[in-house]
Amino acid sequence: MAEDKVMQVEAKKSENFSEWYSQVILRSGFVDHSEVSGCIIFQPAAYFAWQTVVAAIDAEFKKIGIEDVYFPMLIPERLLLKEKEHFKGFTPEVAWVTHTGESELDERLAVRPTSETIMYASFSKWIRSWRDLPLRYNQWNNVIRWEFKHPTPFIRSREFLWNEGHSVFATAEEVKQQGEEVLGIYYRVLKDYFALPGIPGTKSASEKFAGAVASYSIEHIMPDGWAIQGPDYHDDGQNFAKAFDIKFLDKDGKTKLAYQSTFAISTREFGVMIATHGDDRGLVVPPKLAYVQVVIVPIYRKGSEDRVDAYARDVLERLKQKFRTRLDDRQGYSPGFKYNEWELKGVPLRVEVGERDMASGSAMVVRRDTGEKASVKIDALPSEIESLMGRIHESLYERASKFMQSHIHIAATYDEFKKALKEKGGIISAPWCDSAECEKKIKEENGTKVTNIPFDQGKLAEKCIYCGKKAKHMANFARSY
Amino acid sequence: MAEDKVMQVEAKKSENFSEWYSQVILRSGFVDHSEVSGCIIFQPAAYFAWQTVVAAIDAEFKKIGIEDVYFPMLIPERLLLKEKEHFKGFTPEVAWVTHTGESELDERLAVRPTSETIMYASFSKWIRSWRDLPLRYNQWNNVIRWEFKHPTPFIRSREFLWNEGHSVFATAEEVKQQGEEVLGIYYRVLKDYFALPGIPGTKSASEKFAGAVASYSIEHIMPDGWAIQGPDYHDDGQNFAKAFDIKFLDKDGKTKLAYQSTFAISTREFGVMIATHGDDRGLVVPPKLAYVQVVIVPIYRKGSEDRVDAYARDVLERLKQKFRTRLDDRQGYSPGFKYNEWELKGVPLRVEVGERDMASGSAMVVRRDTGEKASVKIDALPSEIESLMGRIHESLYERASKFMQSHIHIAATYDEFKKALKEKGGIISAPWCDSAECEKKIKEENGTKVTNIPFDQGKLAEKCIYCGKKAKHMANFARSY
Numbered sequence: 001m002a003e004d005k006v007m008q009v010e011a012k013k014s015e016n017f018s019e020w021y022s023q024v025i026l027r028s029g030f031v032d033h034s035e036v037s038g039c040i041i042f043q044p045a046a047y048f049a050w051q052t053v054v055a056a057i058d059a060e061f062k063k064i065g066i067e068d069v070y071f072p073m074l075i076p077e078r079l080l081l082k083e084k085e086h087f088k089g090f091t092p093e094v095a096w097v098t099h100t101g102e103s104e105l106d107e108r109l110a111v112r113p114t115s116e117t118i119m120y121a122s123f124s125k126w127i128r129s130w131r132d133l134p135l136r137y138n139q140w141n142n143v144i145r146w147e148f149k150h151p152t153p154f155i156r157s158r159e160f161l162w163n164e165g166h167s168v169f170a171t172a173e174e175v176k177q178q179g180e181e182v183l184g185i186y187y188r189v190l191k192d193y194f195a196l197p198g199i200p201g202t203k204s205a206s207e208k209f210a211g212a213v214a215s216y217s218i219e220h221i222m223p224d225g226w227a228i229q230g231p232d233y234h235d236d237g238q239n240f241a242k243a244f245d246i247k248f249l250d251k252d253g254k255t256k257l258a259y260q261s262t263f264a265i266s267t268r269e270f271g272v273m274i275a276t277h278g279d280d281r282g283l284v285v286p287p288k289l290a291y292v293q294v295v296i297v298p299i300y301r302k303g304s305e306d307r308v309d310a311y312a313r314d315v316l317e318r319l320k321q322k323f324r325t326r327l328d329d330r331q332g333y334s335p336g337f338k339y340n341e342w343e344l345k346g347v348p349l350r351v352e353v354g355e356r357d358m359a360s361g362s363a364m365v366v367r368r369d370t371g372e373k374a375s376v377k378i379d380a381l382p383s384e385i386e387s388l389m390g391r392i393h394e395s396l397y398e399r400a401s402k403f404m405q406s407h408i409h410i411a412a413t414y415d416e417f418k419k420a421l422k423e424k425g426g427i428i429s430a431p432w433c434d435s436a437e438c439e440k441k442i443k444e445e446n447g448t449k450v451t452n453i454p455f456d457q458g459k460l461a462e463k464c465i466y467c468g469k470k471a472k473h474m475a476n477f478a479r480s481y
Numbered sequence: 482m483a484e485d486k487v488m489q490v491e492a493k494k495s496e497n498f499s500e501w502y503s504q505v506i507l508r509s510g511f512v513d514h515s516e517v518s519g520c521i522i523f524q525p526a527a528y529f530a531w532q533t534v535v536a537a538i539d540a541e542f543k544k545i546g547i548e549d550v551y552f553p554m555l556i557p558e559r560l561l562l563k564e565k566e567h568f569k570g571f572t573p574e575v576a577w578v579t580h581t582g583e584s585e586l587d588e589r590l591a592v593r594p595t596s597e598t599i600m601y602a603s604f605s606k607w608i609r610s611w612r613d614l615p616l617r618y619n620q621w622n623n624v625i626r627w628e629f630k631h632p633t634p635f636i637r638s639r640e641f642l643w644n645e646g647h648s649v650f651a652t653a654e655e656v657k658q659q660g661e662e663v664l665g666i667y668y669r670v671l672k673d674y675f676a677l678p679g680i681p682g683t684k685s686a687s688e689k690f691a692g693a694v695a696s697y698s699i700e701h702i703m704p705d706g707w708a709i710q711g712p713d714y715h716d717d718g719q720n721f722a723k724a725f726d727i728k729f730l731d732k733d734g735k736t737k738l739a740y741q742s743t744f745a746i747s748t749r750e751f752g753v754m755i756a757t758h759g760d761d762r763g764l765v766v767p768p769k770l771a772y773v774q775v776v777i778v779p780i781y782r783k784g785s786e787d788r789v790d791a792y793a794r795d796v797l798e799r800l801k802q803k804f805r806t807r808l809d810d811r812q813g814y815s816p817g818f819k820y821n822e823w824e825l826k827g828v829p830l831r832v833e834v835g836e837r838d839m840a841s842g843s844a845m846v847v848r849r850d851t852g853e854k855a856s857v858k859i860d861a862l863p864s865e866i867e868s869l870m871g872r873i874h875e876s877l878y879e880r881a882s883k884f885m886q887s888h889i890h891i892a893a894t895y896d897e898f899k900k901a902l903k904e905k906g907g908i909i910s911a912p913w914c915d916s917a918e919c920e921k922k923i924k925e926e927n928g929t930k931v932t933n934i935p936f937d938q939g940k941l942a943e944k945c946i947y948c949g950k951k952a953k954h955m956a957n958f959a960r961s962y
Contacts, residue, residue: 035560035602036590039553044618047549068528072520072640073592073623074576079516095555096580097592100627101573109517111554111578111592121516131811137525141623142554146581159553330612 007344009282017224021152021275028283028344030274031153038151038158042267045291045345050161050267052289054140056193057163057265060185064178066136066165071119073141074109079117083243086116089210093145111144116211116236116262119166120244127258129249130170136178138165154271155228155481162266168246168258172237175261179216179233182263186218186231189265194273195286195396196220197404198230199427199476201452206436209262213237219451219476220272221407225425227451227478228272231265276400277369283346284369286396287389294325294385295342296363299335299354311358315351315378322382323389343368348392349385369396408476410458414465417477421446427478429454431471433464442466448477488825490763498705502633502756509764509825511755512634519632519639523748526772526826531642531748533770535621537674538644538746541666545659547617547646552600554622555590560598564724567597570691574626592625597692597717597743600647601725608739610730611651617659619646635752636709636962643747649727649739653718656742660697660714663744667699667712670746675754676767676877677701678885679711680908680957682933687917690743694718700932700957701753702888706906708932708959709753712746757881758850764827765850767877768870774804775866776823777844780816780835792839796832796859803863804870824849829873830866850877889957891939895946898958902927908959910935912952914945923947929958 007027011019025031032041042050058068074097080087095111098104112118119137127135144159151158165182169175183200190196198218208215212234220228240246241257250256277284287293296319298312312327319325326347328338335352342350352364362375365384369392376384407426411417420428432438432450442465443449453475464471488508492500506512513522523531539549555578561568576592579585593599600618608616625640632639646663650656664681671677679699689696693715701709721727722738731737758765768774777800779793793808800806807828809819816833823831833845843856846865850873857865888907892898901909913919913931923946924930934956945952 032603032607034553035557035599036553036555039555041553041603042551044548044550047551047620050551051549067525068532069525070523070528070531070642072515072517072522073625074517074520074640076516092582094582095578095590097576098579099577099589101575101629108580109576118516122513122522126513139528144554148582159555161551 008340009280009344012280013223013278017222017275018152020278020280021271024278024282025153025274028346030270030283030345033153036158038147038156040153040157040159042161045285046270048291049270049285049289053189053193053265053269054163056189057185058140060189061138061163061165064136064181064185065134066138066167068139069137070139070141071115071122073112075112075115075118077108077110079121080110082117083211083240085239086211090114090145093147095144095146112141113143113145114262114264115139115141115164116166116240117244120240120246120260123166123168124244124246127168127246127248130251133168133170133248133258134174135168136165137167138163152271154268154274157267160267162264165261165263167261168241169260170248170250170256170258172235172259175235175237175259178261179235179263182233183216183218183231186265190218190230190269191397193286193288194269195393195400196230196269196272196276197397197401199404199408199452199454201454201476203232203452204434204436204439204450204475206439207450207452209234211236211239212262213239217452219427220276221404221426221478222272222275222481223403225407225479226481227427227476228268228481229451230269230272231263233263234261236260236262276403277396278346281340282344284396285346285348286393287348288393290346290348291324292326292342292345292347293323293389294319294349294351295338295347296325296327296351296353297335297338297342298327298329299352301355304355308354308358312353315353315363315381318378318381319351319385323385349388351381367392411465412461417442417465418446421448421477425479427451427476429458429474429476430465431461431463432473432475433467433469434472435464435467438464438466442477446477447479449480451476451478451480489821490761490825493761494704494759498703498756499633501759501761502752505759505763506634506755509827511751511764511826514634517639519628519637521634521638521640523642526766527751529772530751530766530770534670534674534746534750535644537670538666539621541670542619542644542646545617545662545666546615547619547648549620550618551620551622552596552603554593556593556596556599558589558591560602561591563598564692564721566720567692571595571626574628576625576627593622594624594626595743596620596622596645597647597721598725601721601727601741604647604649605725605727608649608727608729611732614649614651614729614739615655616649617646618648619644633752635749635755638748641748643745646742646744648742649722650741651729651731651737651739653716653740656716656718656740659742660716660744663714664697664699664712667746671699671711671750672878674767674769675750676874676881677711677750677753677757678878678882680885680889680933680935682935682957684713684933685915685917685920685931685956687920688931688933690715692717692720693743694720698933700908701757702885702907702959703753703756703962704884706888706960707962708908708957709749709962710932711750711753712744714744715742717741717743757884758877759827762821763825765877766827766829767874768829769874771827771829772805773807773823773826773828774870775800775806775830775832776819776828777806777808777832777834778816778819778823779808779810780833782836785836789835789839793834796834796844796862799859799862800832800866804866830869832862848873892946893942898923898946899927902929902958906960908932908957910939910955910957911946912942912944913954913956914948914950915953916945916948919945919947923958927958928960930961932957932959932961
């Protein structure tokens with residue numbers, strides 16, 4: 001027997017979430033730590049999932065006229081300096097290139113933490129007239145933000161992959177309209193691929209993007225009850241247009257400043273996905289993002305190895321055109337060892353084939369998410385698996401939605417707010433006057449920030465929970481990653 | 482009339498190739514210079530072409546078991562130092578990150594010029610037994626090589642996009658076998674997508690990759706008669722395995738050093754493609770890589786604008802499902818202006834529709850590569866255009882092949898070599914003893930290097946052109962980018 005020890009998750013998700021997360025993500029072989037602190041390695045299953053997400057979003061972007069480009073990764077410091085808020089927001093985390101080969105550079109270059117400044121320098125050159133608008137560009141790339149807090153794979157990585165969309169419009173209305181489209185795309189991809197729900201809304205003024213006039217986000221709730229920001233869309237107004245002199249000659253013969261937007265979704269979503277769906281046996285990957293969707297495990301008995309093997313191969317042939325299927329015919333490992341390993345990796349469905357299955361012309365199909373087993377005739381396998389994939393996805397999404405809903409609590413007063421936060425955690429939806437002062441006080445006293453002001457406002461209570469003045473909206477408060 | 486001046490290519494390809502190249506690539510809007518010297522901006526047409534190439538190659542890679550991963554971009558200096566030849570080869574061009582935020586790093590980090598060193602540090606950790614082999618990983622990413630020679634877009638860019646494949650095998654034979662597969666994939670994609678021929682062969686010892694035991698390449702000839710290296714495959718032998726301690730426990734119970742390979746194709750190919758197919762009117766993009774494959778230009782006459790417009794829209798409807806089609810219905814620009822602009826951008830086919838075409842239920846189809854025109858009934862348009870796309874691709878490839886063949890000259894003696902080089906340029910195929918000394922002398926005296934030793938050896942002459950000793954192979958010599 002070549003049996004190695006089974007790599008198991010030892011921590012319990014419900015008891016020690018952060019240790020569980022770290023074990024699941026590493027032991028499943030989804031990612032690994034690298035020699036550079038805070039930068040992770042995407043193993044094949046993780047990178048495949050990202051390629052799938054990129055393809056899905058990119059196709060949707062193209063439908064609404066967004067075009068992909070690629071700008072250089074290194075940004076001269078003088079460009080970063082042009083928009084002051086933006087510079088203040090990003091420079092504390094910038095990785096600086098100061099030397100090339102043996103030479104010191106005259107001006108240091110930032111490894112992009114985001115690309116507004118280098119892109120807008122070109123936009124300013126390219127845009128002359130209303131005919132050049134709208135300009136809707138996007139790039140898929142890697143960025144570096146050298147966070148000094150404790151890094152966590154995907155959740156807080158110093159290098160991550162993302163899309164960064166950057167559009168230029170003639171009017172403020174077009175920025176808003178594109179915002180609805182783009183957030184719609186993000187929302188649907190989160191739902192249809194990650195099986196993740198989220199809360200779309202407006203960021204508070206103090207939490208908005210460095211350089212924007214308004215920011216919109218989709219927020220998630222993690223299993224530990226903390227909130228985490230997902231994709232976002234920023235209405236930059238004319239801030240960058242002023243800083244970078246992005247003007248156009250309009251139809252009326254007047255020269256005008258343009259309006260801009262920025263939007264992004266990143267590999268952080270994998271952190272949310274893993275945290276949300278995973279369990280004490282390991283990853284649970286939604287079928288569309290699973291590198292291996294079906295694993296076939298033959299149960300060999302002495303004397304019938306060859307026949308079981310041939311049967312397993314027949315099952316493989318029936319499935320592999322339609323699903324990403326792997327036959328685990330490794331010798332010297334018990335079926336139990338293999339079950340554990342593929343469960344750890346989060347493969348949505350396992351198909352077991354042994355003598356008894358062979359005799360009845362069937363196979364045992366086991367769901368990763370629920371552990372449910374069913375014997376299925378092999379003729380019916382492809383259609384049954386297809387339907388199971390759909391059901392698994394839906395049930396993951398439903399469970400996550402229920403969890404999210406059950407972790408949003410409404411508070412009408414500051415006492416209720418504190419009580420809900422203490423007893424239940426999660427997101428507290430509470431009336432707020434919109435003042436930065438109240439927001440700051442609530443944060444200082446509770447460690448919560450405004451995650452966003454949800455588009456779905458529900459019923460607005462009258463008074464701000466902190467100052468008692470007229471409430472402007474129901475805002476979501478939470479401790480947040 | 483809003484007519485702007487037509488952006489034309491003013492330099493002639495045959496007279497001033499490098500000025501022509503620079504004008505074509507910039508004025509067509511394929512790329513632009515950025516604020517960082519030597520780093521270019523991929524505009525939508527360029528990035529689309531790259532996405533297409535990535536998808537094509539990635540699908541082929543997956544068929545032969547290569548899996549995509551993503552490793553961090555920043556590499557600690559100590560890792561780069563581990564393989565001496567490799568370090569010597571790359572450090573003169575490395576961009577170094579020395580600071581993050583306000584802090585100086587304890588150890589400087591290289592922005593990857595290539596990822597052997599960071600990947601192999603992990604491979605060493607992951608690989609334990611023969612069961613872990615082969616490991617065939619690949620990543621699509623950006624790298625920086627801060628060349629100090631004059632940068633040229635695509636040809637010599639300080640940042641470029643590429644694939645880097647890195648495999649680990651138990652045996653040297655598997656490295657060789659994968660080499661044939663991978664070079665085959667590159668060769669076919671060059672042919673089928675870029676419409677580019679190339680010469681596959683072995684690099685000379687002095688031209689091989691820093692750290693490899695043998696390198697293989699596909700070489701092109703540029704319009705100016707200079708050679709340029711295309712994709713390559715490196716047999717790293719056990720060099721990196723030694724430096725990074727990549728060992729495995731074999732079936733026979735012995736611990737052995739692994740064998741490795743590295744392979745890459747980069748955005749440099751766009752430089753070769755543009756140089757090869759372009760003409761004095763601008764880009765000529767092979768149909769599969771063209772962002773816009775068909776442009777419809779309506780010819781408006783007073784009084785029939787609406788009818789011509791409706792007709793053009795009908796043509797658009799017929800084509801847009803099958804081809805990347807654009808209708809250029811801009812007002813205030815003459816058809817001639819539009820023709821020039823789309824020719825500059827290299828769109829393979831133009832479809833002109835005017836009153837006369839409308840009357841006969843047809844459209845005028847014009848090839849970008851040859852200028853040939855044909856009137857086609859609109860019912861037959863989709864099939865005719867499909868067939869034209871194929872013919873355009875083939876004729877571009879054939880023309881490029883003829884050019885290449887006509888620029889390879891055989892020399893049996895050093896006098897013939899010098900004469901051919903002086904009078905004809907291009908690649909000189911000549912017998913060579915394989916000594917680095919002769920190679921060096923020939924280089925010093927002629928400015929030529931050995932581009933590669935072609936797999937297709939033709940007829941081997943007896944004596945080395947330089948020393949007169951027994952020749953080992955026919956090598957290709959050329960001035961090279």
